[in-house]
Amino acid sequence: MSPDTNHRHRHALLAIFVLSGFAGLIYQSIWSHYLGLFLGHAAYAQALVLAIFMGGMATGAAWIAHAGQRWRNLVRGYALIEAAIGVLGLLFHWIFTGVAAFSYDWLIPALGSPWAVDIARWGIAALLIFPQTILLGMTFPLMSGGLIRRFPGREGSLLGGLYFTNSIGAAIGALAAVFILLPWVGLPGAMVAAGILNFLVAALAWWLAREPEPVPVAPTEAKAAPEQRLLQNPLLRLVLFGTALSGAASFAYEIVWIRMLSMAVGSTMHAFELMLASFIAGIALGGLWVRNHADRTESPLRLVGWMQVGMGVAALVSLGVYANAFSWVGWLMGSLAKSDGGYALFNLGTATIAIAIMLPAAFFAGTTLPLFTVTLLREGLGERAIGRVYAWNTLGSIVGVFAAIHLLIPTLGLKLTLCVAAVLDIGIGLFLLRLQINSRHSMIRFAVAAGISAVALMVAVRIPYDPMKLASGVFRYGDSEIDAGTQKVVYYRDGKTSSVAVIAGFDGSANISTNGKPDAGIMVKDGGWPTSDEPTMTLAAALPLTMLDKPAHVGVIGFGSGMTTHTLLGDPRVKQVDTVEIEPAMVEGARLFGDRVGRAYTDPRSRIVIDDAKAFFAANPTKYDIVISEPSNPWISGVGTLFSKEFYQFVPTYLNENGLFVQWVQLYEINEELIGSIFNAMSPHFEDYAAWMTNGSDMLIVASPKGKLPKSDLNRLFQNPGPLKAELARLGITTQEILDFRKIADARMLRGIARLYNQLPPNSDYFPILGLYAPKSRYQGITAEAISTLPAQEAILLEASGIRLPLPLHMVPSKLAHFPADTMTWRARALLAELAGQLGTQLPDLLPARNLSPAILMREAARKACEQSWNPATSHQLSIRIREFSVLTNAFLPSSALRDVWSRRDWIPCKVTSPDIARTLSLMNAISTRDWNAMQDEGRKWFALPPQDSAIYRDYEDMALSALLLSLAHQDQWKELLEADEQIGLPEKSDNVYQLHRRLLRAMARDQNGPGLN
Template sequence: MRIFIALALTVLTGFTGLVYEVTWQKYLATLLGSHSEATAAVLAIFLGGLSAGYSLFGRATRWLIARARRQGKPPRLLSFYAVIEGTIGLYALAFPMLFSAIQALSLQLPAVQPGTGFLVDVLLSAALIAPPSILMGGTIPILTLVLSESLDTATRVHAWVYGFNTIGAFLGALLAGFFLIPELGLDNVSRSMGFINLFAAFVFLLLDRANFRSPTAGDAANFQDSDGATSSARVPGYAGLIAVAALSGFAMMTIQTILNRVGGLALGASVFTFAMVVAVFVLSIAVGSLVVSFLPRISSRMIVISQWLLVLFVVLLYGLIPNAPYYAHGVRSLFQPTEAAFYSFQFLIFLGLLAALIVPIGLSGALLPLLFHHLRKTVGELGTTAGSLYSWNTAGSLLGALLGGYVLLFFFDLHVVFRVALGALVLCAGILTVLLLRVSPLAALLLVLVPAVAGIWVLPEWDPERLDSGLFRSREATALTYGGADSFFESRKRRVIFHRDGPSTTATVRKGRKDDERPGFSLSTNGKPDGNLIGDYPTMALAALIPALLAEENRRSFVIGYGTGVTAGELAALSDMQEVHVAEISQAVLDAAPYFEVGNQAPLASPKVILHRSDAYRSLLRADGLYDIIVSEPSNPWVSGVEMLFSHEFLQAARDKLTPGGVYAQWFHLYEIDDQAVELVLRTYLSVFDQVSLWFTMQSDLVIMGIQDPERALDVKAMRARFERPDFQAAFERVNIDSLVAAFSHEVVPLGVLNALDLQGPIQTLRHPRLSHLAAQAFFRGKRGKLPELVRPESVRVGRKNSLLHRLVEGETLPPVVLGVAASENCRFDRGGACAAFIARWMHDHPFSERTAIVLSKLRNNPNVRLELRGDFIESLAVFYDGEKKRRRKGSLSLVTTLNKTRRYLKNFNLIVPFDRRALENIWRACDTPACEEARHTVEETVGPLNIYSSP
């Protein structure tokens, strides 16, 4: 019974270990950034610490046993292990404070060169997480020795310890990624795991004091000396077997890295995808280890066969990977885009990944227990043997993380790096064949290794048309979804003219149809379209031009994310712009940049543009001087690592880098998002910037403006003078905006409106990240988010006061020509509610205008305007501008009709041309039943009391 208690505790310690790894990586992203170097550094420190711990505690057990033998006492290894677990627990409780101290120290250090600064922060990070990582390496060598009753049971016990500890790690990977971090935050997760480690330490102490069978000094001597065991240095082939352990660690860590990237290409690079891949990988290793514990006998031939089978199944996996997006799309098409279906979809994906990986990864997980079995009698010294095997295996994993997961990807694409890992597995199998089956090395080389390696290098390359297809955005089945991968991809084939797998990003450039001005090149990163020179040009250009209108000066700017280069190009094209600094995390994106020079004002050729291949957070913190404009154009917030750019801390850092009249512009979207995530982003923005406005660039694309100087951002005379400059005229003409009225028509929420709302709720912080989890679930549903309700009287008052269109005409009533331009500008971007509201206001104010009828007719006949502009629909909105119109009698409207009219009022409400609030009150006054009264109270909770007006 007590051995099962000990094994249950190894599940808990494995659980906390993986949770720590995930949590530390998110902590240290604030020091190191979220780029691939930082990820590799954190993983290297963690694995390096484990490797040192395996070796250190393997030797420590031998020393403790020798000392106990001299003293004639039991070695009390369980108490020793309890101290280790207790120290880990105490360290975890103190970790938030330790991290704050290290972070403060990093910020106080004098400015140095970027490379030197990164190295200093890596050393600080190592000082922070290396000690507990080393301590975690004590589990397998100590418990293998403590729980083994004899050499005959040692293999089974060792497999149990390894397997159960890894099962805990599997649970930690899932719960940390899906639940713990978004619900509890990093600090509370660290403390919670610390208490679990302290609990495990307490129980291990009780087991030791309860005379749990721990090896006596005499037992230990038997473990070390029985059957003529010798020192590992004198065991024939020992070095070769250790090399196999290291090579296997390198190969499997490299393959795990590649599978993480493939998972992102097939499912979308969200935190859920990475958690799923890691969890399946870890579970498969655990299963492989536990299977060894049930084997009645283990022969040398079995060990060799298992590794050649591993090679075979990894080759089969290589052939399946290019079609992974197709398989994921087939699974996705089975589920409705609902909240309830999200976890069902994730579970089915988990089963699919498990089916594909459990055999090959399980075979790799069986290797170390099998090698331990082979060495246990030859070498003896159970703790030292286990420690040595796992130390070298983890050192190989460290090498896999650095080389296979980072360095090699600077030079080779994913499929080439996968082949390198496969070659390492072939070498492992070859070494085992020679050492365990006594095959001649020359015969093995000529007859097995050379043909196998040659076969690896003739494997077909992975087709970017398939692997980078971005099918994770296709939620519904098509006619070819279930017709096979070949026919499906043949129907979708688009011309790929560039493909590159970098350390953090897969970048693909496709050539589409061109228009009169520029070619239709599009950029995809990790399978997700991130920019097109035609369809996305307005968004990328206006993200630069609108803040350039609002800022006091336009001399220095900072752009987060190079993408297609349009934003940087538009800023550099401004005559008074002197410097445009661009931080781009992906080398692959920069390699693709020359393809877009034909349509983005050629920023690469501009001496004003300075490129920084770096993480935006780190690059901005280390930047010298202040900026007039900072533009952030990251990927969608559901993409792993992007949420940092939406955090309170990052926005604070950006605000502190602005000049007194500067503007921070953040791209955001309302598609594939939900209301909860939208409000989280806005609350976080409002927690940093005292004055915020929102502008649209496309139908569902927004730019959030953080304003330092509200007076300058409301100075329409200064903006008119700037707009009339030739460089600004040319820039706006590139997005078909020919007047200041048209430019101001893109204002959605005027300055100060959001600040007046007093939105309540949590914000996005680095110590409690929530956004990526909310956004990833919203992405699955694929719905459209909306802004908070802006119909309250205080919002309307501030909006009317600060609306740039109203300030431009110097009046509350917009002239017909202004209404016409604003309607056309909103309609051409298919902004349904705003388009209809401007036309309705136009019809209400000028019902007999011939120009109104002409414009409305043109809009109805314009194929690019998908909005259904029926006359009765527009007229139903125009009524909302007539607050004086009274209902003839109470009770004339049913509750259903009243609610429908209210929904129409709220859906099409526009702050620039707001409906008359009295019209909504008149509607509810005409609904005179107890049910109406109750429903009215519910509506007023959202919009405020209906009898409090703000005149139009």
């Protein structure tokens, strides 16, 4: 083979290893999602996934180190292994779904005991990916051994080149998995894509390896001894233990950096893959550098010593870089537009921050494994050294993962865990350098390395690790630090899965946050006004309790502040509450809420379980009367599985015959299409459901898998002795009518909303819509206003749909201003009183005096119209004021209260002679008095007239059409509704509430599939 052909052949083999790394990281990323679904996202599950992956790689590498010596064409052996990986990749989804279904439906319930269930789950998870990971572990030793046989004398260059190409492919694969493949084809499609890549790599490698490899040079007899004798070789022991400890430190860095960066950039799926890609890119660059230096160095062991010291020092320096990350993210949040382009730049900016923190140490990490391997190859230990070093490095990585997650981080925290790993790396490096001291100059260099390391460690330990920054949630609002003038951190702990903080406000409130994202806020001070989160947490428990006569057993997913569990235990009918929480630090931190959540800790009926929810329910034989799902926000990586169609299919199997399921859904940092994806995932598995708003942006869905949803009745709570009556009264919920006033949708309307916003498929475990798209909504600060504003909208859609009525005048709405419709009710009552001249001094404190202006201005406009004989200008001005007054009162006052306003019209001091105003008043009278027949007649009359040039006519077109459509909807005349809408053909010129309701009513009318949302 000519030198040029030789060169091209070598580079072609290196190039296909890019594709191999690309496919390999797709597998690792997608397997993590799959096994996360099976094991849950608890810390032990995350560690186990990585341990299985690394353990399989180590096993494969160790086996091939021995068996590969007998193979005469390692590259073709590599091709066969790649093809086998491809076959398993193509079959994986089918195998996984069958095994998971068998496990959850039959095996786990049959096992019963928790330890047996855990062993079964872990064993099954290992078997699902262990064969593939063993094969993956063979690929690097086979390819590197084959190249070294074909191109002898360039071991360092070849190993560095392979490490670079494989790692750079892996970095690209990590990004492609989440940014391209998952949005495009989901988890199953990504596995297929990786499998096809394996076949392509196999075909190319088979073709390139047409010529046989030279017979390898056999190691000397002493060096070809059995493994037990070889391990007595001091150099071999040194290298293997060194590479194992180095691997442990490297993976500890990766875990710590990802956890730390999550507090600065957010715990999203995109952020995780960007951080992973940054780490692997650093390793790739290290491999590229060592490719050009390994063969030229006099002592690879001395060089790897310097690399180890460099890695440890770089890790310590990363703490100083990290200290500025919150300011940088705050700058990004303040500088970038809240648009699609702004989100792309935000991801680019956060990737740059991750690179600045992770890449230097990762660069040094990328040099160590090739250099350790070259050390043994130069000693004549043969190509078995490649597999040995690779195996011991991966075994060390497993130890590093478990030690970091289960021991170091919970005990020392993130910062000190990083310091411990750095000291380990520096210790390895200094030990290797000490062995190489053979002159005065080498002693000086050793002393310099030790001095630099000591200074770096002292500086790193003193770098502030300030909870006021860590808990700031800068990735949401751009504030890089909690305002010390209003709040202080009273609890902070780096737990196994997340970092938990409790922040106390100087006003007596407190909130608990996870990785900087507030999960719950409570007013701790006696006499203080409740926070806006409290109605959500309280009603999540109280609402289903009002629907059941004997709610004995309740399951709660997500501990949060503990208030939901606390509320449930205030009902003496409840016999047991099982609260499932992943992070122990969450339960520990919430104790600071004191008596507000005390029953969750002290009541003997409370059982707090640290586990994954799905795994717990599958192993627990208990059937529940109520299951409440109150996880964190669905933009957080992994949380979207608690809003998936597979989860909603799973939950009903753990409910009693008349059991109820409660789902909290955020309406902030999310858009209507994503909410529609949740509705479409949930609806097929429940026969009836309805939604309530607890404040301005939180919604609770109560669903019944069998039969009609029971009617809510507060007397079920109030007739029993207990504290719930007082606790609900503190939130302004004192009567059934006030509770019903918070209802915003029944099943028919939820189906209509889902049909209206069905641009995305149902959220699924295997097509994670929320994990992929919700982070962008979070960044853009989007609110699903079309849904969140339903209870405070001006048109009487909810009343026409039979969902809720306005509060009777004798009932006092809450003055907490949590629920916007309460404030709108106060305003409507004040306007009515002002128009009648009966307001006096009854204006509530929460309403400024300017809120009375619509009544005053309408009365003044009527006076002017009378004085000027109803000329067009004054009539039009009055029509504007009528509309303004009506939209602020119609939906928030009972029909009896508005009857005199539009029928007697005492506020108009003369006879109405304007035909346009007369028609307007007739329309208002029909709407405000809920005369559904009159609304239909007035609406049809409005459009039966010849086309009008009157400004008043045009101003009221949308209201007239709304009256017509609402009357038909109220009378279940859905076919006639569609016909009327089509016949009138009013163009949708704006996106106001009437146009929204029009589209929603059309969607409800077209829903011909009963309870399904197809």
